[in-house]
Amino acid sequence: MKVYDVVPGLEFDPERDLAQSPAWFLDGTHSVPPWTPMFGWFWINFCRHGMQWGAEKLSLPTVKGWDWRFMNGGGYLTLLLVNSEEEKQRREGEFRKAILPFIQDYDGLWGGFVKEILSRYGTLKKLDLDKASNIELLDNFEETIDTCRRMWEIHMYMMYGTYTAYILFENMCRDLAGIDDTSPTFHRVVSGFDNKVFQVDRRLWEFAQRAMKDGLADTISKTDPPEIRQELEKTDKGRAYMKDFMAFMNEDGWRMQRMSEMNLPTWVEDPAPALGMVKQFIAKGGGFNLDEERTKIAKERQEAEKELMGKVPAEQRGWFEQLMRLAQKSGIFSEEHDHYLDLYTHAMMRRSALGLGRRFVKLGALDDPEDMFFLIPDEVRRAGINPDQFDLRYIVGRRKADWQEWQKTPNPPAVLAPGFDLDQAMGVLVKSNDPIALKVVVGSMPQVRPELKADLYGTCGSPGVAEGPARVIMNEDELHLVKEGDILVAASTSPSWTPVFSMIKGVVVDRGASLSHAAIVGREYGIPVVMNVFEGTGKIRSGQRIKVDANLGTVYILDK
């Protein structure tokens, strides 16, 4: 065993791990580009724990969650299947009881967890990191680790339960009403709901309105986002504005610029991304289009609900409607959990690690507080109470070199046992009936219809048709390149991408399922989303005019 394992006990070991499972998939949504060691340690340990915890609490009949390994900054996953029929049956009986809280009081369940986790964040934030003792800093870090562990338990328990209901609803729509999950009617039924992420966007829009009223719009428009704060603080009015803006950040800005990493500042540390959005709202002018869209989409939803219910036999409508209401929570949960769970917890991890990091620098254990991200908790503990006694630079140096190396070569999308191919591996995923694997990771396979003469074929994530210039975005750092009226082309999207949805006309993603981010947000903004085209980012170049017809699942490149 290497001394420098990043995730001791869970490093990928081809020989042993391929004997355990013949297929390990790279989590491309979260671990590309490769994680910093500390973030990888948190994710591999606790996402893994949360999935198994959630699957066990719910007693999912066919799957016991996922196993995870760490390899060169990438997260690799495989499913833990229930093998014997007896065990499946026993678990199924338990599942029927365990799932009841979701059916009986979904809002109470989710609201309770939100309250619990927010109270943990509240406790963590109470500590003034720069005045705290070494012991208090270390305690804060330990509590953060525990909070991350708890966050993932809630996350996966909720996600498994919520998406199971969603899948049942899809199946029932198909069986009772002849509508499948790629149908526009189906999508209308599950969209048009407010959620926390949109509420934050609306606050940003309100700050844009205020800037215009306060005569600050000009300053903001002429300044690059990183300098906006500094420019504004040159005047009294601007200072008052920034004071309120930072108060808002302290409330809702505990979010990472990148969905699953901790090495970029939170909005609280650096409000530039948020101010950049204010700037975009000013440039755009007019009303908050989400409000108008939402009213329209909510109305369309009610009509679609009526249409759907009309297709269901009268005597089945009672439970069917209850199921529909439950399935409609999926979209809300999908957006809100990122805000309350992942993004917020990662912001807490960053805050606590940097607090300790600054102390380590002050007392000579490190050169830079951000070097903390190249340590793992065991190593942090080594110097925790007496940072003056230890030098952690050599560990950081070695890890940083590894990390830089990982960035150079992309991790393989899957590691397979000899003789085992990707199709077989996908078959195992589908057979598991794992709700998360099906609805977030795999999705449905596109139908190629040569008569449509499209350049790419995908599935409908959100209905509609649009034409415009393509904008290929490979990671969040490039999001500022997106312009009003573009059609976004990406491998996949995550909540930090949500704001650009108010500017674009359509989305094409290489991978996605009906509960992935692009589909959900696209539906809320009423723009077409084509998913699972696989080679969109490979075939389409920025600036090319493209036409997307999400209803048919087609993408046309108009100027080749």
Place this chain on the structure above:
Amino acid sequence: MSEKWIYWFEELSTADNDLVGKKCANLGEMSRLGLKVPPGFAVSVNGYERFMAESGAGEQIRRYVTENRHLLDKVEFQVQAGRQIREFIESKEMPKAMREELQDRYTDLCARLGMEDVPVAVRSSGAVSMPGQMETYLNVVGRREVTRMVIRVWGSAFTTRAIAFRLEQGMEMEKAPIGVAVLKMVNAKCAGVCLTVLPTIGDTSKVVVEGNWGLGESVVSGEITPDQFIVDKEQGEYECVLGDKTKMVCYHPGGVCFSEVPHEKRCIPCLEEPELKEIVRVAKDVEAHFKVPQDMEWVIDSDLSFPENVFWVQTRPAKYVKKKENNSEYLAELMSRVFKM
């Protein structure tokens, strides 16, 4: 002067349940609510008791029951006793004073309607629910026939099942709190039921109207598949599922019978939209009055013009599955099947 025993429906209300039985009291209440009910009158429980006393049938039954009390718990004897007691009753003439009063009332009804010998329905109207008290004689015409059918309804209080029921409940054998409703036969173009709730799932936002050509009996009896209209109470939007209306109940001189529905009428809705909307409008008012979902029976009279032709013959609290029914466990079971695909 003897006690009053015949009432116009509009003189009655639900407070008169014990006096005239549920059906009559209900029709009275309905007409008070402004619902058009077929015009008619009620014969009260007092009428029954007076008939039993004056005709001698009561004494005869009492004697018969006393003599045979030891045999009464045997089912075979109950059948025989039922037949015998009905025979005692139906063989009696109605005492003259009563007969004249009843027949004059019938003549008054005819006068009210401006018709001679108006066909009526004679229905039992029990004050308590008692099995077997369901006798209804349709299309009864003329003073004598009305008298005969009222006596028959009284006799129907002594079906075998009704006798067994009295024994079980420890009720006096010769007593029968039974009223009679005598009401104009509606010349039914179509008829049916109306529920202000979807009974299977307890959805109170909808009204269900079911109907068939002819009299309502075909819908109530469940022998044919009627047209079904599900109407949204708030929006008024509705959907219609046409039934396979092969047969309908019609009346002919002396009774009713099933007859074939002409082919061209089988696949068109039995209600026109204004009629449907009027039915729903009234049903919502009645539900609002009673504050519980209603189960109602309506008839469209083909002799009259809209909206005077929409008659109501029944309203009562609907039996339905309460919405808070346990869908949860059913949903949990369905969810567990997600893992079996």
